[in-house]
Amino acid sequence: MFVNSSRLFGTNGIRGIVNKDLTPHIVLQTGMAVGTFFARGSLVVGHDARTSSPLLASAVIAGLNSTGCNVFVAGLMPTPALQFWIGHHEVDGGVMITASHNPAEYNGIKVIWKDGIELSREQEIKVERAYFDNQLVLARWNRLGVTRELKGLDDEYIAAIKKHVNVQAIKKKRYRIVVDAANSVGSLVGPRLLRELGCQVTEINSKMDGSFPGRLPEPRPENLGGLSSTVKSVGADLGVAFDSDADRVIFVDEKGRIASGDESFGLIEKHFLMENHDEKIVTSISSSTMIEDIAEEYGGKVVWTKIGSITVSKTMKKLKAKLGGEEYGGIFFGPHQPVRDGAMATALVLGIMAKTGQSLSKLLNELPNYFIAKGRIACSEQLKNKVLEQLVEQVKGLKVNTLDGIKICFDDKSAILVRPSGTEPVYRLYAEAKTARRSEQLIREYGSKVRNAVKILSTRAIS
């Protein structure tokens, strides 16, 4: 995968199937390239609970040490906890070994800058140049880096989260909560934070196991049936599901209904804007129009970005924005740190429940309602750009945003996003509308536009 390419990093770090795309050799070389980029810096290295993670962490640490970088070994740790520590201590950056929401056979590498945010594309290119042009700068035998174990990182992280919510108000409610940490590192901080907030916690999929026996690590509705039924059976107020590195979180209400990422972001946005006027809300173009509706009603301004959590983080930092979000369950709370943080998001939702005294289902019901429909159309990599050009021509005169793919907004509050996937040979379509019929109609209409464009262009390519 990487050998014949000039690119290591995708939209969210380096990812691949272990011992196929991502071998210890590649990870060692990546460690050397990252170490060359950080030039004898001090870095923190952590990993998720995947079977391959300790091995790949050792490879990356060896690579870093060989270039003279010193390493603080954090071991098993959620990504946001690692990012928080890096952002608040005198270190130069860090590396997290995780494939986030991907299945067990995958792993990956997230490289973090000293501000706690992942490297910018410009910085990634420097690492890639060191890697592919074989410009690795190794240290002399007597200047090798050293490793040191890092303890207490989770204590600091949990204490920091609690500073941003009304702990006493939450404690008084004695909430009953079910946590599903996907057999990974979310179980190290989520349940503990909640117990410190006075909650009675039931854990499922809590034992760390890199084969992910409980469920697939992506917190999508089809993987959260167990959490939903446990919430109902124990009579919990809230269900919390993390992905494998606990930066993303999806919530389940007391009736067992799985909320979308848009809904939990909308809820946090609404209550944030009620207390903080005229703030900027940063979110990627794939988020629901609901985010704009709420901003209009409660006096905020939405800043739309390209898709990718790093873009949201960097935009927040540049604009000094305090809140960001992604529809997949990423909440970025700037006063804590401008990166996705599952535990922080959980504390914010509990804070809202405690402040209003309302159930999560009632709070979510009060948000603007949209019906979502999705589609995908096959399209080869070579045709992706040409198809996009054709589509742009076809939708001239409509209210179009071409920040990332094409998003078209209509006067009846419906919208469709048509976008080439960054990882698969497909076009993805997301529609939303005030009725299910309208959103499905948009998927059919624009699905056939994409299909036709692909057909015409591939015939041209052959003839």
Ligand code: MG
């Ligand atoms: Mg993740």
